[in-house]
Amino acid sequence: MGEAMIRGFLESGVSHPSRLSASVRSSARATALSRLGVTRVFQDAVKSGGAAALAASARVIFLGVKPQGLPEVLAALAPHVGPQHLVVSIAAGVRLATLEAGLGAGVRVARVMPNTPMLVGQGASAYALGSAAGERDAALVHALLSGVGMALHVDERCMDAVTGVSGSGPAYAYMMIEAMADGGVQAGLPRATALALAAKTVAGAAAMVLGEGADGALDLTHPGVLKDRVGSPGGTTIAAIAELENSGVRGAFMRAVRAAAERSAAMG
Ligand SMILES: NC(=O)c1ccc[n+]([C@@H]2O[C@H](COP(=O)([O-])OP(=O)(O)OC[C@H]3O[C@@H](n4cnc5c(N)ncnc54)[C@H](OP(=O)(O)O)[C@@H]3O)[C@@H](O)[C@H]2O)c1
Known part of the structure; x- marks a missing residue:
């Protein structure tokens, strides 16, 4: 580091x-x-x-x-x-x-x-x-x-809490990118194409949340608003979201952040 x-x-x-x-x-x-x-x-x-x-x-x-x-x-x-x-x-x-x-x-x-x-x-x-x-x-x-x-x-x-979100966070994002790429390969994409698309999608989505005000200050947009804009009725995205919700992805991320924060507190 x-x-x-x-x-x-x-x-x-x-x-x-x-x-x-x-x-x-x-x-x-x-x-x-x-x-x-x-x-x-x-x-x-x-x-x-x-x-x-x-x-x-x-x-x-x-x-x-x-x-x-x-x-x-x-x-x-x-x-x-x-x-x-x-x-x-x-x-x-x-x-x-x-x-x-x-x-x-x-x-x-x-x-x-x-x-x-x-x-x-x-x-x-x-x-x-x-x-x-x-x-x-x-x-x-x-x-x-x-x-x-x-x-x-x-x-x-x-x-x-910062340690749980951003200090350890890159590892969670790498796992997400790797898993998205694996899904792409399973659906028929070459590995390099799937990995590049997955990584750039995560980077681009993060940039949409972060935004930027006129003076360079952050202008955050709630990710739920952005997510809702992507999911059209009966479409592909909402089908994927239903799978993620069924898998308990949100709870898993929250527990992961908390586990890292608790480990950080224990190390102090
Ligand atoms: N890794 C992360 O993503 C991350 C994120 C946030 C915070 N941190 C924090 O960053 C710190 C370092 O983590 P790390 O993963 O980078 O560990 P690391 O790869 O083991 O690096 C530790 C460095 O400290 C040097 N060092 C150890 N004892 C020393 C001594 N007595 N005198 C001079 N240099 C000494 C080591 O030198 P040698 O290589 O020559 O042994 C090495 O360069 C940790 O306290 C960790 O909590 C890490």
Whole structure:
């Protein structure tokens, strides 16, 4: 995910390789980031005592390790972060209070739930701010995330639900696209044709829901309204919808989102 963010920041132009430092564990990942052009790649800075140099090289520090690896990273960084830093965690389920306790009182922190379509500039991220972070921090996080998709400021209480909808959500959409393509193949389409049609249909339908106002702001249309416009009486679409309703698809999606949100809450 961290690499996806770096790629997104670079491809969208919101950052430049010369302004980025990264710390990773393996030489394979270090090589991958160097190939992206990241100028300063620290290898195992946390264990090798390089956290001071890492912190000195950055004003905004993104933490992209797994939640269980975070305590070690926070402990290594804590002596070296100060008022000049904004620390942004993308770890699922890890609370702002945990970040603040690990880094020390007064450190400006933010918690972000990104998702992988960020890699192609189509991310859906939500962020919440710690008690010491201010409007300028919000604007900075917003600008960085907006460069690689949509960014929404939410109350931290919403973060587990955000994880269930958008953090884990790309997987649900991939399953839907795969299943639609399978149906197309079953109905006689070549695999590549079915997959392309299914993926573009999902992307196009999402664009219809999202819309866009004159100033670039979201102009949401209720999906039920759009769905009703597609289903003509006695037609093909309503026949398909009846099958989906009989299969309990809506309930399955709702339970999936809730399961992910509950898992996120349990990880905190
Ligand atoms: N995957 C998603 O779709 C998604 C979505 C939203 C949020 N997240 C969050 O993003 C975080 C990362 O998830 P992921 O799936 O990207 O995990 P991942 O592929 O395992 O990536 C973790 C990265 O952290 C590095 N790392 C681990 N320990 C380190 C240490 N002590 N010092 C420096 N670097 C260290 C790893 O380096 P090496 O590769 O060299 O070991 C690796 O590059 C998680 O907290 C997750 O909750 C993920």
